[in-house]
Amino acid sequence: MSKGFAANPRMTLLAAGVLGCFVAVAVRLVSLHVVDRDELLKFVEKARNQITVEQARRGAILDARGNVLAISRSEVTLAVDPWAAVEYLEADRNPARRERKRAEEQAKRAQLAAILGLPAAEVDRFFTPLRRNVPLEKDLHDDAQDGLIRDRWVKIREGLDESTYDRIAALNLRGIVRDRHYQRVYPGGQLASHLLGFVNRENSPVTGVEYHFDMYLRGQDGWIETERDGARRELAQFRSRDVPAQDGSDVVLTIDSVVQHIIEEELQGIAAKFRPNFATIIVSEPHTGRILGLANYPSFDLNHYGQAPLSAQRNYAVTDVIEPGSTFKIVAAGAALNEGLVTPFTMFDCGNPVIDYKGRSLKLPRDDEPFGVLNVAGIVSHSSNRGAAQLAMMLGEQRFYDYVCKYGFGAPTGFQLGGEVRGLLEPPLRWDGLTISRMPMGHAIAATPLQIHMAMAAVANGGTLLRPQVIREVRDPAGRVVRTFEPEQRGRVLHPQAAATLARLLAGVVREGTAKGFDLPGFEIAGKTGTTQKIVDGKYSSSRHIGSFVGFFPASRPELVLTVIVDDAQVAGGTAWGRVVAAPAFKHIAEQLIQYLDIKPVIQPAPGRLLAQTGGGE
């Protein structure tokens, strides 16, 4: 019988050798996996493991018609590792070939300089290998621990667009590295700058929609946990976690870009003509409270926010208060009509400078011109201070104060973008003896332009005070609507009939009153001029004024409310009356908006018939 090949001593030796190899491998494995495990694991984790953050794209901000007002665009920061280029050349031991490579690299650098529009010498400077000082304990990246390390990241240019970077990448230049990130871009420049706000260089939202709706806009960054090889390339098969980035939602505003542009252009005209301290224009829909345009002068370019002074970044429409002046007369007139104390034809003596009120003589404020006897319609259209004071006196302090509050003064409007002040309004207990005669003409009270605007909107829509809406809806990245913002009522100010009557009286302002000549035939402009003396050093100035015009049209079926306020306009040789600095702008804007928004003219009513029958209700 065969003894088998094991009897062969050579085979036995071979078997022993194989076994020995197995034992050696086993010993090495034990050494690696048990003895040196901790140390090696640290090294592996440091060298191979990699967590890559995937930046989520910030959502866009759109206007009501879907035009982009703010969008995120990928930009590239271009840098160079000068030592990589040196190492690439040094790796070649063939001198002739090395020289050829050097010449090729030099030619590519010249092309890079041409693409970037830089002098070739400057680009060469970027590629000069340098060392930089570091603390000794951190000098662990090269052989010598001398406090000097190789500077491996020299920035060449930031904010490169993708197409330019493609041309640079095609050069295949050694040592070029890039860092991609999203940059916020505002295509309209300064369009709606005070509403949009901006995102700063640290990618933090600062003001406006960017800040207050950041929760929707910012999205959720993703991350990938993976390993990389010796050349620092990702080993995709070793991805252990892959959390995809969720892009931010789009926020749709109620703003219309064209309306916004029209009012901003008008503001530029006002600024060039009157050099005001500031000016504000607001356009909104009376029945929904949706703001179609809101602009301030001075303004700033969102793409260059760093160059804008802080004063230009203020949204004066909500952050600053002014005395409303005669535009505030809608409060006394509306309240008296609403309470049934007067009709448009009730007569008042506006020539008498003193009136008996609660058993004492009260001096009435002066009118701009002597009026004599006026009815309520005349008081509104001619803006009689004495008439307005008498209307408020008929109501009494408390009732008048209640109406002031109902109109929304002294309280925030609920503006969605914050930064809003509530204005100044004292309760009757803290009024002095003259307040009841001064407040009806818009003194002794301070309000934001937006408060004044919303009060007029309440008259236009039939007596309901609404919250101003700037945001229409939020859409997820797939375009589905995830949240809508519906009109919100804040309270009822006037009965529809009283509001309609007041609207008719306000139409008289442009027909025969302080803004005569600013009507648009067929479109029934209704509004109120205002001219307030500014308080300078604690006293009313006779040379510095705030001129305003607040109104709506068409009076019988209002479609737009428009406010123009100009602070401290410089009028050569005259006073900055509301009819001089604000009413022309109102008319010019109204003419353009009528065409753009296709507002139909109202059929001319028969003489004597009321223009406003339903207080703006359809």
Add this chain to the structure above:
Amino acid sequence: MRPPPPNALVSKLIALTLTFLVFAGTLGLGAVWVRQEIFQTANRSRGLEVKLADIERRLDEVNAEVATALNPDALLRQNKHMRLGLVMPQEVRVARVELSPERMLAARRNREIFNVAAIDASERPAVRFVQASLR
């Protein structure tokens, strides 16, 4: 029967070891092949992801450029640059049409078809044209 010599057991052991090595080697090679496939598939997948991200980036860039070009200021500049002479309409130049333009156009078209105007009044048939679409 005699028991097998002790060397035969060793031979069997070696044979088994070699068989095991071949088997393990096959498994090992299989594992390497599978890993290579995984590697290639993962890389292809990553490549597609990178491509997709690249397309999205370019789309964003194009969207930003389109938005910049559609900005009212830019359009006005284009209007000036291209000498188009486009201006905002003015109310005095606008003719408001109160009737339905569709009805008016349909009526005119019908008149043209039937040439009503050309027919002498005395010869006109005593009929009324009714537009089918407007019934």
